[in-house]
Amino acid sequence: MSSLVAEAIQAELGAYEPWPDNACLYQPYQVEQITFPDYANCLSVKTFLHMCGLEFHTEVRTNAEEMSPSGKVPFIHVGAFLVSELDPIIAFVNTRGFQLSRDLDEGLKSEMRAYMALIENVMVNAELYLAWIDEAVSEEITKPRYGYIHPWPLNRLLPWKKQSNVRARLDSIGWAKKTMDEVCDEVKTCCQALAERLDSKQYFFGDKPTELDALVFGHLYTILTTRLPVSRFAEIVQQFSNLTAFCTRVEENFYKKYGRDF
Secondary structure, three states: OOHHHHHHHHHHHHOOOOOOOOOEEEEOOOOOOOOHHHHHHHHHHHHHHHHOOOOOEEEEOOOHHHHOOOOOOOEEEEOOEEEEOHHHHHHHHHHOOOOOOOOOOHHHHHHHHHHHHHHHHHHHHHHHHHHHHOHHHHHHHHHHHHOOOOOOOHHHHHHHHHHHHHHHHHHHOOOOOOOHHHHHHHHHHHHHHHHHHHOOOOEOOEOOOOHHHHHHHHHHHHHHHOOOOOOHHHHHHOOOHHHHHHHHHHHHHHOHHHOOOO
8 A cells, every 4th residue: 555545644643633632742861862953843833733623742762763654743642643754744743633834825825835935945944955965064063963872883874874864865956066155155045035924914814824834943943042063044034023023923922932842
């Protein structure tokens, strides 16, 4: 049975069950282990669930990546189902009757998906580039964190393997050979498009958050708050006052107001 068929059946079955009280999100250890691209992905999913008003608790596991059905974090355990990564989690949550963008017409939904694709095609690749290709960040931060839980020599071999896989991915789309200046130009162009879409609104499509808001917050907040040897991404985001204000707004409305941890 193909994974697509399995996912369709899983979604169909999930539609008949309410959201349980013991839903769980799994991620690596935040302080010692998680890399900042993975942290951005985890924060996007957490924020999406909070925006939907869904209860869950977070479990940290040293082997969360290996436990994930897709090999990527985060993933959620809801009833009998394991679902990983933001897009499948959004689809799964939608089957339970929770859809942030339900009030948008089809044209606006298409526009929202286009901006989400922009984040995936620019910000995600830029974060991977900074984490694994930039020598200072890779050697000082990413590799030590990724290898943290493993004994020698795995703590050296596994980060090297991961770096090779990321490099191959970025090379296949023409990103691996970019200079840092070129990557920063991509990030700035992406932020400019987001800032223009947000304008002076509370959220990207009005006064209610959508899936795009959760995704953008996860990535921008991570860039703004993660301490790295290279701070150029954060400096770019800080040039757009409405984007930084947006991050503060989401932090206040969906974390500080309820005493939630990131």
